[in-house]
Amino acid sequence: MPIFLNRDEPGFETRFAALLEMKREDAPEVDDVVARIISDVRARGDAAVIELTERFDRLSLTPETMAFTSDEIAEAVARVPAVERAALELAADRIRAYHVRQMPEDQSWTDPDGATLGWRWTPVEAAGLYVPGGLASYPSSVLMNAIPAQVAGVNRLVVCAPTPDGVANPLVLLAAQLSGVDVVYRVGGAQAVAAMAYGTDTILPVDKITGPGNAYVAAAKRRVFGKVGIDMIAGPSEILVIADRHNDPDWIAVDLLSQAEHDASAQSILITDDAAFGRAVADAVDKRLETLERRAIAGPSWRDYGAVITVDTLDQAAMLSNRIAPEHLELCVADPHALLTKIRHAGAIFIGQWTPEAIGDYIGGPNHVLPTARSARFSSGLSVMDFLKRTTLAEMSPAALRAIGPAAETLARSESLEAHGLSIRARLDRLNDGPLEEGH
Amino acid sequence: MPIFLNRDEPGFETRFAALLEMKREDAPEVDDVVARIISDVRARGDAAVIELTERFDRLSLTPETMAFTSDEIAEAVARVPAVERAALELAADRIRAYHVRQMPEDQSWTDPDGATLGWRWTPVEAAGLYVPGGLASYPSSVLMNAIPAQVAGVNRLVVCAPTPDGVANPLVLLAAQLSGVDVVYRVGGAQAVAAMAYGTDTILPVDKITGPGNAYVAAAKRRVFGKVGIDMIAGPSEILVIADRHNDPDWIAVDLLSQAEHDASAQSILITDDAAFGRAVADAVDKRLETLERRAIAGPSWRDYGAVITVDTLDQAAMLSNRIAPEHLELCVADPHALLTKIRHAGAIFIGQWTPEAIGDYIGGPNHVLPTARSARFSSGLSVMDFLKRTTLAEMSPAALRAIGPAAETLARSESLEAHGLSIRARLDRLNDGPLEEGH
Incomplete structure (x- = not known):
């Protein structure tokens, strides 16, 4: 059975923190x-x-x-x-x-x-x-x-x-x-x-x-x-769905299962502002699990790591989502764009009920290689940038060196890096000695 | 004494490859x-x-x-x-x-x-x-x-x-x-x-x-x-200077020493198309080392890891530079911009004789946290991007899901990921069943 949490129950904070810290991988010693x-x-x-x-x-x-x-x-x-x-x-x-x-x-x-x-x-x-x-x-x-x-x-x-x-x-x-x-x-x-x-x-x-x-x-x-x-x-895949009661529970159920079927260590979480809707989704998951081809994988994932969290407001949902920093986040609510402005940490966001996460796995266009295990707090999915590197460029005119060189020399000396200072001083002395030799 | 290499001598490739592979860090077991x-x-x-x-x-x-x-x-x-x-x-x-x-x-x-x-x-x-x-x-x-x-x-x-x-x-x-x-x-x-x-x-x-x-x-x-x-x-700091004979050997010497003084494991390399100029720079380094405050650090760095490489053409210099992928690269040649177009891998480039690397350490503007140990082949210096992360966004209209959903469903089935397919199919069936429910 997945974990059922309610934001209003005593002990919620402890149980939610435990969910965040949950270890899902038993990395073999290889x-x-x-x-x-x-x-x-x-x-x-x-x-x-x-x-x-x-x-x-x-x-x-x-x-x-x-x-x-x-x-x-x-x-x-x-x-x-x-x-x-x-x-x-x-x-x-x-x-x-x-x-x-x-x-x-x-x-x-x-x-x-x-x-x-x-x-x-x-x-x-x-x-x-x-x-x-x-x-x-x-x-x-x-x-x-x-x-x-x-x-x-x-x-x-x-x-x-x-x-x-x-x-x-x-x-x-x-x-x-x-x-x-x-x-x-x-x-x-x-x-x-x-x-x-x-x-x-x-x-x-x-x-x-x-x-x-x-x-x-x-x-x-x-x-x-x-x-x-x-x-x-x-790490193992994750999905967080924030859904209100205006959704077909079965759609949300298959969305949750689309991550659960990847790996018994995958994690699927629903946050909803309607407890009855949350139960309906959990029931729909159970029903789909009866026949799902990969039920031997998706079943354990859902039972061991799945969670249904009930909150009072979608603001609370956004706050919890930011603490989870999910790999995949579906916003299935009446006004997903209002909710979107409150999300700060997520690998990929799927906006509205016509955007199941699986679209993004294949054909949406964005990359499906995304940060897992809460690392969306500090990292991004795969992109063109991963295959590029940036070389910084600097070129001083003699006038520029005269303008900013002395400050660099001061800082070099304050750090006791004499040769740094000398490499600037040698050039400044030439500039002060006589007419500028422009270029070679 | 630093390593002297000449592109035309027999055995150059072996000696240059050894320079590339040289281990400069003895990481203590901590x-x-x-x-x-x-x-x-x-x-x-x-x-x-x-x-x-x-x-x-x-x-x-x-x-x-x-x-x-x-x-x-x-x-x-x-x-x-x-x-x-x-x-x-x-x-x-x-x-x-x-x-x-x-x-x-x-x-x-x-x-x-x-x-x-x-x-x-x-x-x-x-x-x-x-x-x-x-x-x-x-x-x-x-x-x-x-x-x-x-x-x-x-x-x-x-x-x-x-x-x-x-x-x-x-x-x-x-x-x-x-x-x-x-x-x-x-x-x-x-x-x-x-x-x-x-x-x-x-x-x-x-x-x-x-x-x-x-x-x-x-x-x-x-x-x-x-x-x-x-x-x-x-890793330990590095500088590569590509310089022709139209430079003051002492300027290039202090530029080389400005990295050598960081750390006895630092590496300073000169590539020049003029063997006599290379010797003049090495002599200037020795002279500066007599009085340099940090000679106890810069001396061993230069003697153990320093190198002066003579080439026939600046094209050859660029090719060797790309194999080194230096952290810092100075282009002190008559036409640095022509040479710049041939450089593919470097952390930061300092263009022309009025741009000593030390300017970039302090005040130029670009970051001085740069990739070492040839990692400029695949990584970049510190930047604003290191403190940002990108969240990808996708939102399908019902029409978009109808247009591209079937292909995603095909791919999901080809990968035996049934729930992925179902999450798209459930929505497509609704779209085919009756009039579009636009939004909620």
């Missing part, structure tokens, strides 16, 4: 294994990758067969039914249209002192996307990771995707093709992350690694961080 | 100690912070004396000489003016299908800035960390700065005052990071922790990452 895998790949390169793939995926590779050939991709992609291809193409187009708008602009200006300042954005040179195998092999995640990289202008874009027993997902290959991926390797696990970070003879090193994965992949990403950039380490 | 400090602060709060401060800083605190009072700050700040105050104020104004331009804009648009999409930026609620004590207590770093947070609109901004033996740096307090810091705590080390991440009765928890620190602080930041956001973990 760090030592992963450390050994990474050392092995660093030391032996392709040979290690091949051995580990044989062991974990029961697949015999050679350096020549590590990557899918274009013929193999074409053949697999040709098997995708037309309706699925059309859906994936529409998704790719919409995701691209959204992310193109995220491209930031370079700036440059000259201030009154004569200092020309600004910055310039450049893409990372090469990015590697991890795509899980098996049940969690989601073509939509390929689009969500690869398209921002493509839009950013990343020069070389590779995918590592395990193919246990040699079985590949044609939709994953199609998604890679639609989003400008250059190479897809049949390699997974920590060995894939190690190969992309450090490089082997066959798999060239990249500068940034993104994408979801199991505990081994997550531990490997943590370990290679610094050598390369990584995206966030995502 | 992680266990830090883990115990964090647990202690989580368990015992203020009492642990007070005990640890007594032990490490030889300072007796009570919860009441943990923070500086406004009287204490006013008194300390009054002791700052007028010329230093004016310099710090000018720096704060210029840094603020630069960072205000970084504020990103919200966006919202409605596409032809009737989907309203966009995003919204919001500041993190509370940020904590760590300021080291002792030799590395730099007021300029307070400005560089706090002003971006202030510009972003962070609601609560606190500083933790150890005061060994009770000695505070008045310039640090003035810098905090100039950049909108709300409270300064006399607490340092891993205990300060733990207190800011988890909160104590006196030190409220924050959402993001930034700022430099020693190995204990760095290990603590790594450990609390996830609970709160952190900025990068900075």
